Amino acid sequence: MLIDIRRVSKIYNEGKESEVRALDDVSLRIDYGECTTILGHSGSGKSTLMNILGCLDIPTYGDYYLAGEAVSEIPPSKLSSIRNRQIGFIFQGFNLIPGLTAYENVELPLIYRGMPRGERHDLCVQSLAEVGLEKRMDHRPTELSGGQQQRVAIARALAAKPPIIMADEPTGNLDSKAGADIMKKLISMNDNGSTVILITHDLHLAKAAKRIITISDGKIISDEPVSEDERRAVLEGDAV
Amino acid sequence: MTIFRTTKMAFKSILHNKMRSILTMLGIIIGVWSVITLVSVIQGVQRQTMEAYSRMGSNIINAYWGTYGSGEKDITDDFFDECASLKKYILGVTSTNSSNITAKYKSKTLSRSRVYMASDTFDICMGTNLASGRSIGYADIKNKVKVCVLGSYPAKEFFGLENPIGKQIRLGGVYYTVIGVYESQYNNSEWSTDNIIAVPRTCQRSLGVSNGNNGDFNIKCKDKESLDMAMFLLNTWLTQHLPQNNSYHSVYSNQQWQEQEQEALDMFTLVVAGIAGISLLVGGIGIMNIMLVSVAERTREIGIRLSIGAKRKDIITQFLIEASVISACGGVIGIVLGAVTSAMLSSAFFQAVYLPSVFIIILAFAFSVALGVFFGFYPANKASKMQPVDALRNN
Protein backbone atom coordinates (compact mmCIF):
# COMPACT_ATOMS: atom_id res chain seq x y z
CA MET A 1 0.00 0.00 0.00
CA LEU A 2 1.41 3.38 -0.99
CA ILE A 3 -0.65 5.64 1.22
CA ASP A 4 -2.27 4.51 4.42
CA ILE A 5 -3.67 7.02 6.92
CA ARG A 6 -5.30 5.73 10.04
CA ARG A 7 -7.74 7.76 12.14
CA VAL A 8 -6.13 11.05 11.26
CA SER A 9 -7.47 14.30 12.72
CA LYS A 10 -6.24 17.81 12.10
CA ILE A 11 -7.37 20.41 14.58
CA TYR A 12 -6.41 24.04 14.10
CA ASN A 13 -6.11 26.29 17.17
CA GLU A 14 -6.83 23.35 19.45
CA GLY A 15 -8.26 24.34 22.80
CA LYS A 16 -8.95 27.88 21.77
CA GLU A 17 -12.30 29.42 21.01
CA SER A 18 -11.44 29.48 17.31
CA GLU A 19 -10.79 25.71 17.24
CA VAL A 20 -11.46 24.12 13.83
CA ARG A 21 -11.65 20.37 13.29
CA ALA A 22 -10.53 20.41 9.64
CA LEU A 23 -10.09 16.62 9.50
CA ASP A 24 -12.07 14.39 11.81
CA ASP A 25 -10.90 10.82 12.33
CA VAL A 26 -10.18 10.09 8.69
CA SER A 27 -8.82 6.74 7.49
CA LEU A 28 -7.87 6.18 3.88
CA ARG A 29 -5.75 3.87 1.71
CA ILE A 30 -4.49 4.58 -1.79
CA ASP A 31 -2.51 1.97 -3.71
CA TYR A 32 0.33 2.32 -6.20
CA GLY A 33 -0.82 3.52 -9.61
CA GLU A 34 -4.26 4.74 -8.58
CA CYS A 35 -5.90 7.84 -10.00
CA THR A 36 -8.08 9.37 -7.33
CA THR A 37 -10.01 12.60 -6.95
CA ILE A 38 -10.91 14.12 -3.66
CA LEU A 39 -14.15 15.95 -4.05
CA GLY A 40 -15.72 18.37 -1.63
CA HIS A 41 -17.08 21.84 -1.06
CA SER A 42 -14.85 24.73 -0.18
CA GLY A 43 -13.72 24.48 3.42
CA SER A 44 -14.45 20.77 3.68
CA GLY A 45 -10.83 19.93 4.52
CA LYS A 46 -9.45 18.84 1.14
CA SER A 47 -6.28 20.97 1.23
CA THR A 48 -5.65 20.03 4.84
CA LEU A 49 -5.77 16.35 3.87
CA MET A 50 -3.57 16.85 0.82
CA ASN A 51 -0.91 18.76 2.78
CA ILE A 52 -0.67 15.87 5.20
CA LEU A 53 -0.49 13.34 2.35
CA GLY A 54 2.25 15.47 0.73
CA CYS A 55 4.36 15.48 3.94
CA LEU A 56 4.03 19.25 4.21
CA ASP A 57 2.04 19.14 7.43
CA ILE A 58 1.62 16.77 10.33
CA PRO A 59 -1.68 15.45 11.68
CA THR A 60 -2.77 16.42 15.18
CA TYR A 61 -3.84 12.82 15.87
CA GLY A 62 -3.52 9.58 13.96
CA ASP A 63 -0.84 7.94 11.85
CA TYR A 64 0.33 8.21 8.30
CA TYR A 65 2.21 5.36 6.64
CA LEU A 66 3.87 6.14 3.35
CA ALA A 67 4.98 2.99 1.54
CA GLY A 68 4.73 1.20 4.88
CA GLU A 69 6.86 3.68 6.81
CA ALA A 70 5.44 5.86 9.61
CA VAL A 71 5.96 9.43 8.40
CA SER A 72 6.25 10.73 11.97
CA GLU A 73 9.38 8.58 12.35
CA ILE A 74 11.12 9.78 9.18
CA PRO A 75 14.02 12.16 9.89
CA PRO A 76 13.75 15.70 8.43
CA SER A 77 16.46 15.31 5.79
CA LYS A 78 14.85 12.13 4.44
CA LEU A 79 11.47 13.86 4.46
CA SER A 80 13.00 16.66 2.36
CA SER A 81 14.28 14.08 -0.03
CA ILE A 82 10.81 12.47 -0.28
CA ARG A 83 9.23 15.85 -1.05
CA ASN A 84 11.97 16.47 -3.57
CA ARG A 85 12.05 13.15 -5.43
CA GLN A 86 8.89 11.16 -4.72
CA ILE A 87 6.10 13.72 -4.70
CA GLY A 88 5.23 16.30 -7.34
CA PHE A 89 3.00 18.75 -5.52
CA ILE A 90 0.87 21.24 -7.42
CA PHE A 91 -0.42 23.90 -5.04
CA GLN A 92 -3.77 25.59 -5.09
CA GLY A 93 -2.05 28.99 -5.21
CA PHE A 94 0.87 28.23 -7.62
CA ASN A 95 3.56 29.03 -5.02
CA LEU A 96 6.20 30.23 -7.45
CA ILE A 97 9.20 32.22 -6.17
CA PRO A 98 8.69 35.81 -7.36
CA GLY A 99 12.37 36.65 -7.87
CA LEU A 100 13.04 33.71 -10.18
CA THR A 101 12.09 33.22 -13.84
CA ALA A 102 9.77 30.44 -15.01
CA TYR A 103 12.81 28.41 -15.99
CA GLU A 104 14.56 28.97 -12.65
CA ASN A 105 11.41 28.02 -10.74
CA VAL A 106 11.16 24.74 -12.61
CA GLU A 107 14.89 24.16 -12.15
CA LEU A 108 14.94 24.70 -8.37
CA PRO A 109 13.80 21.24 -7.18
CA LEU A 110 16.25 19.66 -9.61
CA ILE A 111 19.06 21.77 -8.14
CA TYR A 112 18.11 20.64 -4.64
CA ARG A 113 18.27 17.04 -5.76
CA GLY A 114 21.81 17.63 -7.04
CA MET A 115 21.13 16.96 -10.71
CA PRO A 116 23.91 18.05 -13.10
CA ARG A 117 23.34 21.22 -15.10
CA GLY A 118 22.97 19.67 -18.55
CA GLU A 119 20.41 17.12 -17.44
CA ARG A 120 18.55 19.84 -15.53
CA HIS A 121 18.39 22.03 -18.57
CA ASP A 122 16.94 19.29 -20.79
CA LEU A 123 14.26 18.39 -18.25
CA CYS A 124 13.29 22.04 -17.64
CA VAL A 125 12.97 22.91 -21.29
CA GLN A 126 11.03 19.75 -22.04
CA SER A 127 8.71 20.19 -19.09
CA LEU A 128 7.96 23.84 -19.92
CA ALA A 129 7.38 22.94 -23.56
CA GLU A 130 4.90 20.27 -22.52
CA VAL A 131 2.75 22.93 -20.85
CA GLY A 132 3.18 25.26 -23.86
CA LEU A 133 5.50 27.79 -22.18
CA GLU A 134 8.65 27.32 -24.25
CA LYS A 135 8.42 31.01 -25.19
CA ARG A 136 7.92 32.23 -21.61
CA MET A 137 10.91 30.60 -19.90
CA ASP A 138 12.64 33.84 -18.98
CA HIS A 139 9.54 35.57 -17.63
CA ARG A 140 9.04 36.15 -13.95
CA PRO A 141 5.77 35.08 -12.33
CA THR A 142 4.53 38.71 -12.25
CA GLU A 143 4.96 38.84 -16.02
CA LEU A 144 2.70 35.81 -16.52
CA SER A 145 -1.08 35.36 -16.41
CA GLY A 146 -2.69 33.25 -13.69
CA GLY A 147 -3.11 30.35 -16.08
CA GLN A 148 0.49 30.57 -17.21
CA GLN A 149 1.70 30.66 -13.62
CA GLN A 150 -0.34 27.56 -12.88
CA ARG A 151 1.29 25.84 -15.86
CA VAL A 152 4.78 26.80 -14.58
CA ALA A 153 3.84 25.25 -11.24
CA ILE A 154 2.73 22.09 -13.05
CA ALA A 155 5.93 22.00 -15.11
CA ARG A 156 7.92 22.28 -11.87
CA ALA A 157 6.00 19.43 -10.20
CA LEU A 158 6.18 17.11 -13.20
CA ALA A 159 9.64 17.89 -14.62
CA ALA A 160 11.36 14.91 -12.99
CA LYS A 161 8.34 12.59 -13.55
CA PRO A 162 7.76 11.87 -9.85
CA PRO A 163 6.08 8.57 -8.86
CA ILE A 164 3.38 10.41 -6.85
CA ILE A 165 1.55 13.47 -8.15
CA MET A 166 -0.68 15.54 -5.89
CA ALA A 167 -2.63 18.41 -7.35
CA ASP A 168 -4.72 20.78 -5.25
CA GLU A 169 -7.41 22.24 -7.53
CA PRO A 170 -4.98 22.60 -10.43
CA THR A 171 -7.72 23.75 -12.80
CA GLY A 172 -9.35 26.18 -10.40
CA ASN A 173 -7.94 29.31 -12.01
CA LEU A 174 -8.18 28.18 -15.62
CA ASP A 175 -10.78 28.33 -18.36
CA SER A 176 -12.33 25.01 -19.33
CA LYS A 177 -10.02 24.43 -22.31
CA ALA A 178 -6.85 24.97 -20.27
CA GLY A 179 -8.34 22.95 -17.40
CA ALA A 180 -9.05 20.08 -19.75
CA ASP A 181 -5.45 20.10 -21.04
CA ILE A 182 -4.13 19.79 -17.54
CA MET A 183 -6.52 16.95 -16.73
CA LYS A 184 -5.31 15.12 -19.84
CA LYS A 185 -1.72 15.60 -18.75
CA LEU A 186 -2.39 14.20 -15.29
CA ILE A 187 -4.28 11.24 -16.72
CA SER A 188 -1.40 10.50 -19.11
CA MET A 189 1.07 10.63 -16.18
CA ASN A 190 -1.15 8.07 -14.46
CA ASP A 191 -1.20 5.93 -17.61
CA ASN A 192 2.60 5.98 -17.46
CA GLY A 193 2.58 4.61 -13.91
CA SER A 194 2.45 7.60 -11.55
CA THR A 195 0.00 7.58 -8.69
CA VAL A 196 -2.23 10.65 -9.11
CA ILE A 197 -4.28 12.32 -6.41
CA LEU A 198 -6.32 15.28 -7.46
CA ILE A 199 -8.48 17.72 -5.57
CA THR A 200 -11.42 19.37 -7.22
CA HIS A 201 -14.80 20.71 -6.34
CA ASP A 202 -16.01 20.05 -9.92
CA LEU A 203 -18.00 16.79 -10.03
CA HIS A 204 -17.72 16.57 -13.82
CA LEU A 205 -13.90 16.78 -13.84
CA ALA A 206 -13.73 14.42 -10.87
CA LYS A 207 -15.15 11.66 -13.04
CA ALA A 208 -12.01 11.68 -15.21
CA ALA A 209 -10.31 9.77 -12.36
CA LYS A 210 -10.81 6.11 -11.50
CA ARG A 211 -11.97 6.73 -7.95
CA ILE A 212 -13.77 9.58 -6.19
CA ILE A 213 -13.45 10.23 -2.48
CA THR A 214 -15.97 12.78 -1.24
CA ILE A 215 -15.29 14.67 1.93
CA SER A 216 -17.48 17.02 3.87
CA ASP A 217 -16.79 18.78 7.16
CA GLY A 218 -13.55 16.90 7.59
CA LYS A 219 -15.12 13.45 7.16
CA ILE A 220 -15.10 11.03 4.24
CA ILE A 221 -18.72 10.60 3.29
CA SER A 222 -18.27 8.40 0.22
CA ASP A 223 -15.49 6.51 -1.59
CA GLU A 224 -16.52 5.06 -4.96
CA PRO A 225 -14.93 3.86 -8.18
CA VAL A 226 -15.83 5.57 -11.43
CA SER A 227 -17.21 3.25 -14.08
CA GLU A 228 -15.23 2.97 -17.29
CA ASP A 229 -18.24 4.21 -19.27
CA GLU A 230 -18.56 7.34 -17.17
CA ARG A 231 -14.83 7.93 -17.40
CA ARG A 232 -14.73 7.55 -21.14
CA ALA A 233 -17.69 9.90 -21.49
CA VAL A 234 -15.84 12.61 -19.58
CA LEU A 235 -12.48 12.08 -21.27
CA GLU A 236 -13.98 12.13 -24.74
CA GLY A 237 -16.55 14.82 -24.05
CA ASP A 238 -16.15 18.41 -25.11
CA ALA A 239 -15.38 19.76 -21.66
CA VAL A 240 -12.25 17.65 -21.45
CA MET B 1 22.33 24.27 -4.33
CA THR B 2 25.78 25.38 -5.35
CA ILE B 3 27.63 28.04 -3.38
CA PHE B 4 28.25 30.02 -6.54
CA ARG B 5 24.54 30.23 -7.40
CA THR B 6 23.59 31.18 -3.88
CA THR B 7 26.27 33.85 -3.78
CA LYS B 8 24.99 35.26 -7.05
CA MET B 9 21.48 35.32 -5.67
CA ALA B 10 22.70 36.98 -2.47
CA PHE B 11 24.35 39.73 -4.52
CA LYS B 12 21.11 40.17 -6.45
CA SER B 13 19.11 40.59 -3.29
CA ILE B 14 21.68 43.03 -1.87
CA LEU B 15 21.54 45.16 -5.01
CA HIS B 16 17.77 44.97 -4.92
CA ASN B 17 17.77 46.67 -1.48
CA LYS B 18 20.69 49.03 -1.99
CA MET B 19 19.88 51.55 0.72
CA ARG B 20 19.10 48.92 3.30
CA SER B 21 22.24 46.96 2.47
CA ILE B 22 24.46 50.02 2.79
CA LEU B 23 22.95 50.91 6.15
CA THR B 24 23.46 47.34 7.30
CA MET B 25 27.06 47.38 6.15
CA LEU B 26 27.75 50.71 7.82
CA GLY B 27 28.72 49.21 11.18
CA ILE B 28 31.18 46.83 9.54
CA ILE B 29 32.50 49.54 7.22
CA ILE B 30 33.24 51.94 10.07
CA GLY B 31 34.71 49.18 12.22
CA VAL B 32 37.06 47.86 9.55
CA TRP B 33 37.87 51.35 8.33
CA SER B 34 39.00 52.53 11.76
CA VAL B 35 40.92 49.36 12.53
CA ILE B 36 42.80 49.45 9.23
CA THR B 37 43.61 53.14 9.60
CA LEU B 38 44.73 52.97 13.21
CA VAL B 39 46.78 49.83 12.73
CA SER B 40 48.52 51.38 9.72
CA VAL B 41 49.27 54.54 11.65
CA ILE B 42 50.64 52.56 14.59
CA GLN B 43 52.79 50.52 12.26
CA GLY B 44 53.98 53.75 10.64
CA VAL B 45 54.99 55.23 13.99
CA GLN B 46 56.74 51.98 14.85
CA ARG B 47 58.64 51.97 11.58
CA GLN B 48 59.68 55.59 12.04
CA THR B 49 61.07 55.05 15.52
CA MET B 50 62.74 51.81 14.49
CA GLU B 51 64.44 53.59 11.63
CA ALA B 52 65.56 56.43 13.87
CA TYR B 53 66.98 54.00 16.42
CA SER B 54 68.66 51.82 13.88
CA ARG B 55 70.33 54.90 12.36
CA MET B 56 71.67 55.78 15.76
CA GLY B 57 72.95 52.23 16.11
CA SER B 58 72.59 49.66 18.81
CA ASN B 59 74.20 49.34 22.22
CA ILE B 60 74.23 53.09 22.78
CA ILE B 61 73.98 54.61 26.24
CA ASN B 62 72.84 58.17 26.71
CA ALA B 63 74.10 59.96 29.80
CA TYR B 64 73.31 63.52 30.79
CA TRP B 65 73.81 65.63 33.86
CA GLY B 66 73.68 69.14 35.10
CA THR B 67 74.17 71.22 38.21
CA TYR B 68 71.98 74.02 39.45
CA GLY B 69 74.57 76.12 41.16
CA SER B 70 77.41 78.09 39.58
CA GLY B 71 81.12 77.62 40.12
CA GLU B 72 80.88 73.87 40.31
CA LYS B 73 83.75 71.89 38.85
CA ASP B 74 83.37 70.90 35.16
CA ILE B 75 83.59 67.09 35.13
CA THR B 76 83.52 66.70 31.31
CA ASP B 77 87.21 65.83 30.94
CA ASP B 78 87.05 63.50 33.95
CA PHE B 79 84.07 61.81 32.33
CA PHE B 80 86.04 61.21 29.13
CA ASP B 81 88.87 59.76 31.23
CA GLU B 82 86.45 57.50 33.09
CA CYS B 83 85.04 56.24 29.80
CA ALA B 84 88.56 55.63 28.50
CA SER B 85 89.33 53.56 31.60
CA LEU B 86 86.26 51.42 30.91
CA LYS B 87 87.39 50.42 27.44
CA LYS B 88 86.70 46.80 28.31
CA TYR B 89 83.04 47.71 27.81
CA ILE B 90 83.05 51.00 25.96
CA LEU B 91 84.05 51.58 22.34
CA GLY B 92 83.55 55.32 22.28
CA VAL B 93 81.95 58.42 23.75
CA THR B 94 80.98 61.77 22.31
CA SER B 95 78.97 64.76 23.40
CA THR B 96 75.60 65.11 21.78
CA ASN B 97 75.33 68.78 22.60
CA SER B 98 75.24 70.93 19.51
CA SER B 99 75.33 74.69 19.02
CA ASN B 100 73.90 76.99 16.49
CA ILE B 101 76.87 78.71 14.85
CA THR B 102 76.69 80.61 11.57
CA ALA B 103 78.77 78.93 8.88
CA LYS B 104 80.12 80.75 5.82
CA TYR B 105 81.80 79.75 2.61
CA LYS B 106 82.74 82.59 0.28
CA SER B 107 79.49 84.56 -0.08
CA LYS B 108 77.22 81.74 1.12
CA THR B 109 75.88 81.70 4.66
CA LEU B 110 74.14 78.91 6.57
CA SER B 111 72.64 79.89 9.90
CA ARG B 112 70.80 76.76 10.94
CA SER B 113 73.61 74.19 10.96
CA ARG B 114 74.14 72.34 14.26
CA VAL B 115 77.79 72.29 15.23
CA TYR B 116 78.89 69.25 17.28
CA MET B 117 81.94 69.17 19.53
CA ALA B 118 83.05 65.77 18.34
CA SER B 119 85.33 63.19 19.88
CA ASP B 120 87.38 60.80 17.77
CA THR B 121 84.58 58.23 18.15
CA PHE B 122 81.80 60.58 17.02
CA ASP B 123 80.77 58.37 14.09
CA ILE B 124 80.14 55.13 16.00
CA CYS B 125 78.37 57.01 18.81
CA MET B 126 76.06 59.04 16.52
CA GLY B 127 75.57 56.52 13.73
CA THR B 128 76.99 58.79 11.04
CA ASN B 129 78.77 57.34 8.02
CA LEU B 130 81.45 59.02 5.96
CA ALA B 131 80.71 59.62 2.29
CA SER B 132 84.21 60.93 1.54
CA GLY B 133 87.36 62.15 3.28
CA ARG B 134 88.13 61.20 6.87
CA SER B 135 86.69 61.71 10.32
CA ILE B 136 88.03 63.75 13.20
CA GLY B 137 90.93 61.88 14.72
CA TYR B 138 92.83 61.69 17.98
CA ALA B 139 95.56 64.05 16.76
CA ASP B 140 93.00 66.70 15.67
CA ILE B 141 91.61 66.72 19.18
CA LYS B 142 94.91 66.62 20.96
CA ASN B 143 96.33 69.49 18.87
CA LYS B 144 93.09 71.45 18.60
CA VAL B 145 93.38 71.37 14.81
CA LYS B 146 90.74 73.55 13.10
CA VAL B 147 89.13 70.91 10.87
CA CYS B 148 85.52 69.90 10.31
CA VAL B 149 83.35 67.14 8.82
CA LEU B 150 80.23 68.37 7.03
CA GLY B 151 76.80 66.81 6.97
CA SER B 152 75.34 66.27 3.50
CA TYR B 153 73.20 69.41 3.69
CA PRO B 154 75.93 72.04 4.24
CA ALA B 155 78.21 70.13 1.84
CA LYS B 156 75.62 70.36 -0.90
CA GLU B 157 74.65 73.96 -0.13
CA PHE B 158 78.23 75.24 0.02
CA PHE B 159 79.93 73.19 -2.63
CA GLY B 160 77.33 71.74 -4.97
CA LEU B 161 79.33 69.50 -7.28
CA GLU B 162 82.70 70.91 -6.16
CA ASN B 163 84.90 68.68 -4.00
CA PRO B 164 84.58 70.05 -0.45
CA ILE B 165 87.69 68.28 0.91
CA GLY B 166 90.49 70.72 1.63
CA LYS B 167 88.28 73.80 1.28
CA GLN B 168 88.05 76.27 4.12
CA ILE B 169 84.80 77.40 5.69
CA ARG B 170 84.34 79.94 8.45
CA LEU B 171 82.65 79.08 11.74
CA GLY B 172 82.00 82.18 13.86
CA GLY B 173 84.77 83.98 12.01
CA VAL B 174 87.41 81.25 12.37
CA TYR B 175 88.61 79.23 9.36
CA TYR B 176 88.14 75.44 9.44
CA THR B 177 89.38 73.01 6.83
CA VAL B 178 86.88 70.46 5.53
CA ILE B 179 88.32 66.95 5.95
CA GLY B 180 85.23 64.82 5.32
CA VAL B 181 81.57 64.67 4.33
CA TYR B 182 78.85 62.47 5.87
CA GLU B 183 76.32 60.36 3.99
CA SER B 184 72.79 61.71 3.87
CA GLN B 185 70.29 60.14 6.28
CA TYR B 186 67.20 62.23 5.59
CA ASN B 187 67.29 63.27 1.92
CA ASN B 188 69.55 66.26 2.64
CA SER B 189 66.83 67.86 4.73
CA GLU B 190 67.73 71.15 6.38
CA TRP B 191 65.83 70.13 9.52
CA SER B 192 67.47 66.77 10.05
CA THR B 193 70.79 65.36 11.24
CA ASP B 194 71.99 65.94 7.68
CA ASN B 195 72.49 69.59 8.63
CA ILE B 196 75.44 69.10 11.00
CA ILE B 197 79.07 70.15 11.22
CA ALA B 198 81.45 68.19 13.43
CA VAL B 199 84.58 69.88 14.84
CA PRO B 200 87.17 68.54 17.36
CA ARG B 201 85.74 68.91 20.84
CA THR B 202 88.84 70.76 22.00
CA CYS B 203 87.98 73.62 19.63
CA GLN B 204 85.02 74.48 21.80
CA ARG B 205 86.64 77.42 23.53
CA SER B 206 87.80 79.09 20.31
CA LEU B 207 84.22 78.89 19.03
CA GLY B 208 83.01 80.64 22.15
CA VAL B 209 80.69 77.79 23.10
CA SER B 210 80.17 76.88 26.73
CA ASN B 211 77.90 74.21 28.11
CA GLY B 212 78.25 75.38 31.68
CA ASN B 213 78.57 72.42 33.98
CA ASN B 214 76.30 70.02 32.22
CA GLY B 215 76.66 67.38 29.60
CA ASP B 216 74.83 65.10 27.29
CA PHE B 217 76.77 62.11 25.92
CA ASN B 218 76.34 59.09 23.72
CA ILE B 219 78.42 56.11 24.76
CA LYS B 220 78.84 53.20 22.36
CA CYS B 221 79.26 49.85 24.08
CA LYS B 222 80.60 46.55 22.81
CA ASP B 223 77.46 44.49 23.33
CA LYS B 224 74.33 44.15 25.43
CA GLU B 225 76.20 42.81 28.49
CA SER B 226 78.82 45.57 28.32
CA LEU B 227 76.00 48.07 27.99
CA ASP B 228 74.35 46.89 31.22
CA MET B 229 77.71 46.93 33.02
CA ALA B 230 78.72 50.34 31.67
CA MET B 231 75.36 51.84 32.58
CA PHE B 232 75.77 50.70 36.14
CA LEU B 233 79.37 51.90 36.43
CA LEU B 234 78.77 55.30 34.82
CA ASN B 235 75.70 55.89 36.94
CA THR B 236 77.74 55.13 40.05
CA TRP B 237 80.57 57.37 38.86
CA LEU B 238 78.23 60.29 38.18
CA THR B 239 76.56 59.89 41.57
CA GLN B 240 79.96 60.09 43.22
CA HIS B 241 81.38 62.98 41.18
CA LEU B 242 78.44 65.36 41.02
CA PRO B 243 77.57 67.57 43.98
CA GLN B 244 75.03 65.69 46.01
CA ASN B 245 72.30 68.24 46.57
CA ASN B 246 72.11 70.47 43.53
CA SER B 247 72.61 68.25 40.54
CA TYR B 248 70.75 65.76 38.40
CA HIS B 249 71.87 63.00 36.10
CA SER B 250 70.51 60.15 34.10
CA VAL B 251 72.00 57.15 32.35
CA TYR B 252 69.76 55.17 30.03
CA SER B 253 69.95 53.23 26.81
CA ASN B 254 67.85 53.49 23.69
CA GLN B 255 67.08 49.80 24.15
CA GLN B 256 65.19 50.74 27.30
CA TRP B 257 63.66 53.66 25.49
CA GLN B 258 62.58 51.45 22.64
CA GLU B 259 61.02 48.96 25.01
CA GLN B 260 59.07 51.68 26.74
CA GLU B 261 57.89 53.11 23.47
CA GLN B 262 56.87 49.63 22.34
CA GLU B 263 54.92 49.19 25.56
CA ALA B 264 53.08 52.44 24.97
CA LEU B 265 52.28 51.43 21.42
CA ASP B 266 51.09 48.00 22.54
CA MET B 267 48.80 49.66 25.06
CA PHE B 268 47.46 51.96 22.37
CA THR B 269 46.92 49.00 20.06
CA LEU B 270 44.95 47.25 22.78
CA VAL B 271 42.67 50.25 23.23
CA VAL B 272 42.17 50.47 19.48
CA ALA B 273 41.38 46.77 19.31
CA GLY B 274 38.78 47.25 22.03
CA ILE B 275 37.09 50.10 20.21
CA ALA B 276 37.19 48.16 16.97
CA GLY B 277 35.73 45.13 18.67
CA ILE B 278 32.80 47.13 19.99
CA SER B 279 32.06 48.76 16.65
CA LEU B 280 32.28 45.41 14.87
CA LEU B 281 29.95 43.91 17.46
CA VAL B 282 27.45 46.66 16.72
CA GLY B 283 27.93 45.97 13.02
CA GLY B 284 27.29 42.29 13.58
CA ILE B 285 24.09 42.98 15.50
CA GLY B 286 22.99 45.15 12.58
CA ILE B 287 23.49 42.21 10.26
CA MET B 288 21.58 39.88 12.54
CA ASN B 289 18.72 42.38 12.68
CA ILE B 290 18.49 42.75 8.92
CA MET B 291 18.73 39.00 8.39
CA LEU B 292 15.82 38.49 10.79
CA VAL B 293 13.81 41.01 8.76
CA SER B 294 14.84 39.26 5.58
CA VAL B 295 13.77 35.87 6.93
CA ALA B 296 10.41 37.30 8.03
CA GLU B 297 9.85 38.92 4.64
CA ARG B 298 10.68 35.77 2.78
CA THR B 299 8.89 33.26 4.96
CA ARG B 300 6.68 32.27 2.05
CA GLU B 301 9.68 31.77 -0.20
CA ILE B 302 11.28 29.58 2.46
CA GLY B 303 8.03 27.61 2.64
CA ILE B 304 8.08 27.04 -1.11
CA ARG B 305 11.70 25.95 -1.05
CA LEU B 306 11.06 23.54 1.83
CA SER B 307 8.00 22.07 0.16
CA ILE B 308 9.81 21.32 -3.09
CA GLY B 309 12.60 19.56 -1.25
CA ALA B 310 15.12 22.03 0.17
CA LYS B 311 16.91 20.53 3.15
CA ARG B 312 17.47 22.51 6.34
CA LYS B 313 21.12 22.92 5.44
CA ASP B 314 20.15 24.38 2.03
CA ILE B 315 18.12 27.11 3.73
CA ILE B 316 20.81 27.75 6.35
CA THR B 317 23.47 27.97 3.65
CA GLN B 318 21.38 30.42 1.64
CA PHE B 319 20.94 32.87 4.50
CA LEU B 320 24.46 32.43 5.85
CA ILE B 321 25.89 33.24 2.44
CA GLU B 322 23.65 36.25 2.20
CA ALA B 323 24.80 37.49 5.61
CA SER B 324 28.46 36.92 4.86
CA VAL B 325 28.20 38.54 1.43
CA ILE B 326 26.80 41.65 3.13
CA SER B 327 29.52 41.69 5.77
CA ALA B 328 32.26 40.86 3.25
CA CYS B 329 31.13 43.77 1.07
CA GLY B 330 31.21 46.00 4.15
CA GLY B 331 34.67 44.65 4.94
CA VAL B 332 36.00 45.36 1.45
CA ILE B 333 34.62 48.90 1.48
CA GLY B 334 36.13 49.42 4.94
CA ILE B 335 39.51 48.09 3.78
CA VAL B 336 39.56 50.40 0.75
CA LEU B 337 38.60 53.43 2.83
CA GLY B 338 41.14 52.44 5.48
CA ALA B 339 43.92 52.08 2.89
CA VAL B 340 43.13 55.48 1.41
CA THR B 341 42.98 57.12 4.83
CA SER B 342 46.24 55.58 6.03
CA ALA B 343 47.99 56.59 2.82
CA MET B 344 46.77 60.16 3.32
CA LEU B 345 47.66 60.28 7.02
CA SER B 346 51.09 58.74 6.57
CA SER B 347 52.02 61.05 3.71
CA ALA B 348 50.92 64.00 5.85
CA PHE B 349 52.78 62.97 9.01
CA PHE B 350 55.68 60.75 7.91
CA GLN B 351 56.38 62.02 4.37
CA ALA B 352 55.92 58.42 3.24
CA VAL B 353 52.99 56.39 1.99
CA TYR B 354 52.28 53.51 4.35
CA LEU B 355 49.59 51.11 3.15
CA PRO B 356 48.02 48.52 5.42
CA SER B 357 49.95 45.25 5.32
CA VAL B 358 48.60 42.28 3.39
CA PHE B 359 48.28 40.39 6.67
CA ILE B 360 46.00 43.07 8.15
CA ILE B 361 43.90 43.18 4.98
CA ILE B 362 43.42 39.43 4.92
CA LEU B 363 42.67 39.41 8.63
CA ALA B 364 40.10 42.21 8.32
CA PHE B 365 38.40 40.48 5.39
CA ALA B 366 38.32 37.09 7.08
CA PHE B 367 36.99 38.66 10.25
CA SER B 368 34.20 40.43 8.36
CA VAL B 369 33.09 37.20 6.72
CA ALA B 370 33.27 35.38 10.05
CA LEU B 371 31.13 38.11 11.59
CA GLY B 372 28.47 37.59 8.91
CA VAL B 373 28.49 33.84 9.48
CA PHE B 374 28.33 34.24 13.25
CA PHE B 375 25.53 36.78 13.37
CA GLY B 376 23.70 35.29 10.37
CA PHE B 377 23.47 31.87 11.96
CA TYR B 378 20.59 32.54 14.33
CA PRO B 379 18.26 33.97 11.66
CA ALA B 380 19.28 31.29 9.15
CA ASN B 381 18.70 28.51 11.63
CA LYS B 382 15.34 29.98 12.56
CA ALA B 383 14.32 30.06 8.90
CA SER B 384 15.28 26.45 8.33
CA LYS B 385 13.21 25.13 11.23
CA MET B 386 9.82 26.22 9.88
CA GLN B 387 7.14 23.67 8.92
CA PRO B 388 6.58 24.01 5.16
CA VAL B 389 2.85 24.56 5.50
CA ASP B 390 3.22 27.16 8.25
CA ALA B 391 5.71 29.07 6.13
CA LEU B 392 3.52 28.82 3.04
CA ARG B 393 0.52 30.19 4.87
CA ASN B 394 2.44 33.39 5.59
CA ASN B 395 1.68 36.32 3.33
Ligand SMILES: Nc1ncnc2c1ncn2[C@@H]1O[C@H](COP(=O)(O)OP(=O)(O)O)[C@@H](O)[C@H]1O
Ligand atom coordinates in the same frame (compact mmCIF):
# COMPACT_ATOMS: atom_id res chain seq x y z
N1 LIG C 1 -4.16 27.51 9.32
C1 LIG C 1 -5.46 27.40 9.62
N2 LIG C 1 -5.88 27.89 10.81
C2 LIG C 1 -7.16 27.77 11.15
N3 LIG C 1 -8.09 27.20 10.38
C3 LIG C 1 -7.74 26.71 9.18
C4 LIG C 1 -6.39 26.78 8.74
N4 LIG C 1 -6.30 26.22 7.51
C5 LIG C 1 -7.56 25.81 7.21
N5 LIG C 1 -8.42 26.10 8.21
C6 LIG C 1 -9.83 25.75 8.25
O1 LIG C 1 -9.94 24.34 8.08
C7 LIG C 1 -11.03 24.05 7.25
C8 LIG C 1 -10.56 23.25 6.05
O2 LIG C 1 -9.77 24.04 5.23
P1 LIG C 1 -9.14 23.54 3.87
O3 LIG C 1 -8.53 22.23 4.12
O4 LIG C 1 -8.32 24.60 3.32
O5 LIG C 1 -10.46 23.34 2.96
P2 LIG C 1 -10.61 23.15 1.39
O6 LIG C 1 -9.25 23.01 0.83
O7 LIG C 1 -11.43 21.97 1.27
O8 LIG C 1 -11.28 24.36 0.90
C9 LIG C 1 -11.66 25.38 6.85
O9 LIG C 1 -12.75 25.61 7.70
C10 LIG C 1 -10.59 26.38 7.13
O10 LIG C 1 -11.15 27.61 7.52
Ligand SMILES: [Mg+2]
Ligand atom coordinates in the same frame (compact mmCIF):
# COMPACT_ATOMS: atom_id res chain seq x y z
MG1 LIG D 1 -8.31 24.12 -0.62
